[in-house]
Amino acid sequence: MTKPLRIALAGLGTVGGGVVRLLDANGELIARRAGRAIEVVAVSARDRGKDRGFDLSRFAWIDDPAELVRHPDIDVVVELVGGSDGPALALARATLGAGKSLVTANKAMIAHHGLELARAAEAAQVALKFEAAVAGGVPVIKGLREGAAANVIGSVYGILNGTCNFILSKMEAEGRDFADILSEAQALGYAEADPSFDIDGVDAAHKLSILASIAFGAQPAFGDVAATGIRHVMAADIAEAAALGYRVRLLGVADAGPHGLFQRVHPHLVPLSHPLAHVVGSTNAVVAEGNFVGRLLFQGAGAGDGPTASAVVADLIDIARGEFGPPYAMPADALADQPAADTGERRGRHYLRFEVVDKVGVLAEIAAAMRDAGVSIESLMQRGATAGGAVLVAIVTHEVPERSVTHALEKLRGSPSLAGAPMWMHIVAG
Known part of the structure; x- marks a missing residue:
């Protein structure tokens, strides 16, 4: 019989507990789909005495999550500690450095350090999976x-x-x-x-x-x-x-x-x-x-113990099947180093809301700023006073470059006619 995929679990909060419960509930089905069983061997969390609704005695308890990678029976570490740096990143680096695969739900760590970790995984020829980092159980x-x-x-x-x-x-x-x-x-x-x-x-x-x-x-x-x-x-x-x-x-x-x-x-x-x-x-x-x-x-x-745990275990099933592949769909060194786009020439329609002092000439001042910046107004609505006494003015523009809207708002910055900072929302095309 094929050996089980043996995992260490760092973090037994909402998602970590969900992973254990999911493997307990659907273990037989998961084993058939993965081609072998997936078993939790060791765990690490902050509070050993906390009641999590399942038996912890069947797992090896390791106080320091960074020590999980030294356990001799571990194939994969599942990192559910959270945070872009600190213990989570130390564990991730140690796991890949030890030639073991890593599964994580840590969006912050992947956003900040994903390229480094992808290169380490590819160099070690192990998996780095993070389906659960975006949109929970949505694949x-x-x-x-x-x-x-x-x-x-x-x-x-x-x-x-x-x-x-x-x-x-x-x-x-x-x-x-x-x-x-x-x-x-x-x-x-x-x-x-x-x-x-x-x-x-x-x-x-x-x-x-x-x-x-x-x-x-x-x-x-x-x-x-x-x-x-x-x-x-x-x-x-x-x-x-x-x-x-x-x-x-x-x-x-x-x-x-x-x-x-x-x-x-x-x-x-x-x-x-x-x-x-x-x-x-x-x-x-x-x-x-x-x-x-x-x-x-x-x-x-997009969150919760069941959906997020489902995504974590789906990654484990891929690893059990031997489906690794580059974390970002292509080798890390093939990823383009693209500059940030200049948004000034992006064209679209915009919603602008102003809180203004209720006095003569305010609408004319706003309209003049729009005119001078080249922003064409499609519609303008004025509503009654708020609890603070300000009047709300809302504008929808025709399609214009964003740079023009920015210029109009700069013209109005610091105006005594404004009772608060404007709200700018982009309008999605139908």
């Missing part, structure tokens, strides 16, 4: 790396953070403001006590940089992702978008061309005709546009 990395491998991908974009999508769709359904919904999301466990990583777009930016690298054959470039979150989206923006036939979604968008790699996480107005407009709650969804396959939509649960 988008496998879909891009394998299913769409014959295609030139024109763009990849989508809803990459479930916390933000939960907040935005709840604001949309109930007409409540961001702060109220955030508090509710924290109470329900959808948002962390410190939600900055999610609501400021950092989590989505990590995931986008991974997808962009695989989709376009480019070296990972997390530092080039321009990220803006949803912290300043107002209920009035949601209502205005609905009146115009749109829904507000935080999207990660990437494409590559002769002028460089474009990567941005930003709130967008998505037309009701687009499938992403109908993705609600904590669901993730990714769209890839291939030159032969056309539009591909990957959608499903």
